[in-house]
Amino acid sequence: MNVDLKSDVKFIGMAAFLHAAISYVKNTSIMRKKLEKNDLNLKLALIATDLPNAALIIFEDKQVAVKPLAEKDWENINKWDIKIEGDCQTFFDYFMGRLGAVRPILFRKLKTTPYLTGSLKLLKVLWFVKTSVKLFTENISLSEAMFYKFYNYGQEKRKLFSEQEGDKFGYNGKILWVDLDKMEVKEEEPDTEIYQKYLGGYGLGAYYIYNRIKPDSDPLGPENILGFCPGLLTGTTAPFSGRYMICAKSPLTGGWGDANSGGRFGPAIKKSGYDAIFFTGKAEKPVYLLIEEDNIELISASEIWGKDVVETENTLTEKYGRCDIASIGLGGENRSLISGIVNDSSRIAARSGLGAVMGSKNLKAICITGKQRLNIANKEEMMKLTKSYIKKINNKKNDFIISYFVKLAPSFARLLRLTNIHYSNFKISTLYAQFLAKIGTPFFYGIMTNVGDAPIKNYTGVAKKEFQKKRYKKMDGSYLQKYYSGSVGCYACPLRCGAKLSIPEYDIEDIDRPEYETLAAFSGLILNDDLKSILLINDYLNRQGIDTISCGGVVAFTLECVEKGLLKKEDFKCKEYPEGFLPKWNESEYILTLCKMIAKREGIGDILADGVKKAAKEIKDSKKFAIHAGGQELPMHDARLTKGLMLTYVTDPTPGRHTAASADYFLVGPGNNFLDGFKVKTGKKPKKKGKAQAKTAKFIQSFNSLGLCMFSEWCGKYPLLEMIKAITGWNLSVEDLLEIGWRIQTLRQMFNAREGAIRHDISKRAIGDPPMKKGPLKGNKINVEEMAQYYYENIGFKEDGIPKKETLEELDLDFCVSDLSDATGRPESVVNESL
Ligand code: SF4
Structure with missing residues (x-):
C-alpha cells in the first residue's frame, strides 16, 4: 500500500467519520449508491473525500484495500486493479477504537439513543463530522500515531506475549494429574503458549481432554478424564473472577461436558499451586484427594461415602481445619446422569452429568488446605483497577432512584405484561447491579412467569390460566426478601447475589434461597405453589448433588406420564410408601419423596435418575413429554419467547x-x-x-x-x-x-x-x-x-x-x-x- 504519511493521514480520519456518517444516514450517500450500482460485491466500502487525497477504502472479506481516487475514476470503477493489502479487521477495529483511543474520544460522544430521530439525529451527525474534521486536521500527531499503529499492528501482535517469556503471572504454570488406577499423582508444566492460546478454565480443559482421551471412550469408564479448571484470572482480586469449570465427556449427552461453579473452590485450586487438576482411571475403593501445602494424598473415603455434601464438608473440616472442598452426594455416588459436583455446601457445577463421572471414578471429594500466593505482573495496577471498579459497583448498588424502582418491581412486571413490553428493553446496568445484589436471581421470577419466559406445566401451560399471580407471587424475589437472613457470595464478588432465608412459620432457619431456575423448575413447571416444599427440595437436591433444572424437568415429565395414565400408583412403591403414591400437578405432597427416590435410585427413581431422554425409552409412549436438547433438560427460559x-x-x-x-x-x-x-x-x-x-x-x-x-x-x-x-x-x-x-x-x-x-x-x-x-x-x-x-x-x-x-x-x-x-x-x- 503506497501511502505518504504526511499527506494521506487525513483521509484515514475522514474515513472514520464517514463510516459513522454512512451508517447513520443509510443509503443517502451518492457515492455509496454509485458503488452499489457498479455491483462490486463489496462487503463494505468507505469513501474518504478529503481532497486532494480522496480515497476508497474497501473491506472485502477479511482484507482491506486502499485506492486513492479522483472524480474521473468513478467512470471506470469496475476496472480498478485493487490490491488487497492489509488485515481488514485490524484496520476496522482501529478506527472503531478497539485498538486505540478513537472511540473514547469520538464515538462514545456519538452514541445515540432509540429516541433520537430525524433532525436531531442529523444535528448529532453534523456535530460529529465537525468534531472529527477538527480533530484529524488539527491533531496531525494523533492521526500519525493511529496510522503508524495500524501499519505496525501485525508485528506488534506477534510480540504480544514475548516480554512475558519465562514469567508466570496470574497462573502457576503447573497442572496436577491424578491417576486413580495407580493411585499416583504427577505434575506437568504446560508451555506458556498453551495458556496464551487457551487461557484457563474449560479452555485449558478442552485442550488437555481432547488430546488425552481416546475417542468413543465410555463416559462412566476409567478412560474418561475429569478436569477441575479455574479461570485464568481466578484467585486474583479481579472482581467476579471466582468461577471454575469442571469438564469431561458427558454421560448425559455423549459429547463434550462442562459445568461452572462459583464460591471459593476455584480460587482454592489456584492457591494450591495448580492451574487445573485432572483425574484419570478409577479407584478400586472410594477415595478423596487431599492437597495440603507440602502433601498430596489419596485417602480412603470410607467414612464419608454415603454422606451428603454438607456432612462431607463438616467431616473433612473437622479433620483438617479451614479447607475448601468439592464433593458429590448420593446423586454422583449412584451415577445419576443428572448429578453434579458441589462446593461451599450448595454451589453446584450442575450440568452435563459430571457428578456421575466423579462417582464412576470412586472419587468422593477433593479437599484443599494450601494457600500459596500467585505472582501478579503489576499488583499495584490490579488493586487500583479492582478498587475503582468496586467503587463503581457500590455506587450502583446505592443509587437511590433505582432503589425505588427495584421496590416497585412486582407491579412493574404486571405493567410489562399488559403493555407487551419485553423486560430486556431496560438496559440499565445500575438496575441489574442493584437487583442482583438485593434480591438475587429470584428478582426475575415474577416477571419471567408473567411474560412467558418461565415454562408452565411442562411447556403446555399459560401462567394466566394455570398458574396465576396469587399462586406464584410467594416465590417472587421481593416476597422472599422478608425472610432474608444473610448474603452468600463467591470469592472476589462485589455483588454477592446469593442469600440465606429464615422462615419461622415453616420452622426453617438459614436455608439457601433457591435461584430463579430452581424456583421456576419446581413451581410453574409442575404447578406447585407450596414455597416450603420448594425450599426443602432445593436443600435436599443441593445436599445430594442433583441438578435442580434437570430434576425439575424429570418431575414435570413424570407428572405428565401420570396424567396420561402411563404411570400408576404401584409404579411409585418405595420404602416410605410401600403401597406406592400418585404425584400430581398442583400438589406438592409427594414431590420431595420423588426427588429422594431419584437420588437413591429407588424404585422408579432408578429410571428417572438418568434424565428424561433415557426415561422416555423405558416408559412406553412418553417421548412427547420428555423436554430436552440432546439429552439435557432445558433451563427455565422458554425459547419460544426468546428465540x-x-x-x-x-x-x-x-x-x-x-x-x-x-x-x-x-x-x-x-x-x-x-x-x-x-x-x-x-x-x-x-x-x-x-x-x-x-x-x-x-x-x-x-x-x-x-x-x-x-x-x-x-x-x-x-x-x-x-x-x-x-x-x-x-x-x-x-x-x-x-x-x-x-x-x-x-x-x-x-x-x-x-x-x-x-x-x-x-x-x-x-x-x-x-x-x-x-x-x-x-x-x-x-x-x-x-x-x-x-x-x-x-x-x-x-x-x-x-x-x-x-x-x-x-x-x-x-x-x-x-x-x-x-x-x-x-x-x-x-x-x-x-x-
Ligand atoms: S455471588 Fe453471584 S454475582 Fe457474584 S460471582 Fe457469584 S454468582 Fe456471580
Whole structure:
C-alpha cells in the first residue's frame, strides 16, 4: 500500500467519520449508491473525500484495500486493479477504537439513543463530522500515531506475549494429574503458549481432554478424564473472577461436558499451586484427594461415602481445619446422569452429568488446605483497577432512584405484561447491579412467569390460566426478601447475589434461597405453589448433588406420564410408601419423596435418575413429554419467547444450557456496555441471529475461560483488557480475545465431531410445534435449522456443524485436522420428529 504519511493521514480520519456518517444516514450517500450500482460485491466500502487525497477504502472479506481516487475514476470503477493489502479487521477495529483511543474520544460522544430521530439525529451527525474534521486536521500527531499503529499492528501482535517469556503471572504454570488406577499423582508444566492460546478454565480443559482421551471412550469408564479448571484470572482480586469449570465427556449427552461453579473452590485450586487438576482411571475403593501445602494424598473415603455434601464438608473440616472442598452426594455416588459436583455446601457445577463421572471414578471429594500466593505482573495496577471498579459497583448498588424502582418491581412486571413490553428493553446496568445484589436471581421470577419466559406445566401451560399471580407471587424475589437472613457470595464478588432465608412459620432457619431456575423448575413447571416444599427440595437436591433444572424437568415429565395414565400408583412403591403414591400437578405432597427416590435410585427413581431422554425409552409412549436438547433438560427460559436461546440450546457443544454463550441472553441485559470494542447486534431474522450468535460465542468462551461470572456482563463497563494486562502482563486486544474464544469453541465442537455428537435433537414442543394457542407465546414457532446454518457459516463450521479444515488451521488447531476424517456431523433435521 503506497501511502505518504504526511499527506494521506487525513483521509484515514475522514474515513472514520464517514463510516459513522454512512451508517447513520443509510443509503443517502451518492457515492455509496454509485458503488452499489457498479455491483462490486463489496462487503463494505468507505469513501474518504478529503481532497486532494480522496480515497476508497474497501473491506472485502477479511482484507482491506486502499485506492486513492479522483472524480474521473468513478467512470471506470469496475476496472480498478485493487490490491488487497492489509488485515481488514485490524484496520476496522482501529478506527472503531478497539485498538486505540478513537472511540473514547469520538464515538462514545456519538452514541445515540432509540429516541433520537430525524433532525436531531442529523444535528448529532453534523456535530460529529465537525468534531472529527477538527480533530484529524488539527491533531496531525494523533492521526500519525493511529496510522503508524495500524501499519505496525501485525508485528506488534506477534510480540504480544514475548516480554512475558519465562514469567508466570496470574497462573502457576503447573497442572496436577491424578491417576486413580495407580493411585499416583504427577505434575506437568504446560508451555506458556498453551495458556496464551487457551487461557484457563474449560479452555485449558478442552485442550488437555481432547488430546488425552481416546475417542468413543465410555463416559462412566476409567478412560474418561475429569478436569477441575479455574479461570485464568481466578484467585486474583479481579472482581467476579471466582468461577471454575469442571469438564469431561458427558454421560448425559455423549459429547463434550462442562459445568461452572462459583464460591471459593476455584480460587482454592489456584492457591494450591495448580492451574487445573485432572483425574484419570478409577479407584478400586472410594477415595478423596487431599492437597495440603507440602502433601498430596489419596485417602480412603470410607467414612464419608454415603454422606451428603454438607456432612462431607463438616467431616473433612473437622479433620483438617479451614479447607475448601468439592464433593458429590448420593446423586454422583449412584451415577445419576443428572448429578453434579458441589462446593461451599450448595454451589453446584450442575450440568452435563459430571457428578456421575466423579462417582464412576470412586472419587468422593477433593479437599484443599494450601494457600500459596500467585505472582501478579503489576499488583499495584490490579488493586487500583479492582478498587475503582468496586467503587463503581457500590455506587450502583446505592443509587437511590433505582432503589425505588427495584421496590416497585412486582407491579412493574404486571405493567410489562399488559403493555407487551419485553423486560430486556431496560438496559440499565445500575438496575441489574442493584437487583442482583438485593434480591438475587429470584428478582426475575415474577416477571419471567408473567411474560412467558418461565415454562408452565411442562411447556403446555399459560401462567394466566394455570398458574396465576396469587399462586406464584410467594416465590417472587421481593416476597422472599422478608425472610432474608444473610448474603452468600463467591470469592472476589462485589455483588454477592446469593442469600440465606429464615422462615419461622415453616420452622426453617438459614436455608439457601433457591435461584430463579430452581424456583421456576419446581413451581410453574409442575404447578406447585407450596414455597416450603420448594425450599426443602432445593436443600435436599443441593445436599445430594442433583441438578435442580434437570430434576425439575424429570418431575414435570413424570407428572405428565401420570396424567396420561402411563404411570400408576404401584409404579411409585418405595420404602416410605410401600403401597406406592400418585404425584400430581398442583400438589406438592409427594414431590420431595420423588426427588429422594431419584437420588437413591429407588424404585422408579432408578429410571428417572438418568434424565428424561433415557426415561422416555423405558416408559412406553412418553417421548412427547420428555423436554430436552440432546439429552439435557432445558433451563427455565422458554425459547419460544426468546428465540435465539434455542440456537444455543441446540448448537452449543453442551446442549440445553442458558449459561452457554447466547447473543439473545447477553442482550437481555446491558451486555453491550461491558467492554469497549465489543458489541453484539442481533435482530429477528435467522441470519442476524446466527451472526450475532457466532460473535457472542467467540467472546464468551474467552470470558468463561478467564473465570468471570456471567452477571458481570450486565453491570456496566468492566476494565477487562487492563485487568488482564495488570495480572498477566499480556497486552491482549478484544480481537485477541475473540480469536482465543473462537479457538476454544471450535475445539469443544471438534470434540463432539469426533464423538459423533454434534447437533443435538430438540423436542418439538420446545420449538413451538405445534404453537401455543393462548398466552404470551401464542403462535410462536422457532426455525432452529435456519438460525443454525447462519451460526455455522459465521463461525467457520460446515453445514453439518463440523469445523472446516481452514478454520482449524487458522486457529492453530492443526492437531485436530487428522480427526476430520472420522468426524460425524448431523445433516438431518435437529428437530426430533418422534417427540
Ligand atoms: S454475582 Fe453471584 S454468582 Fe456471580 S460471582 Fe457474584 S455471588 Fe457469584
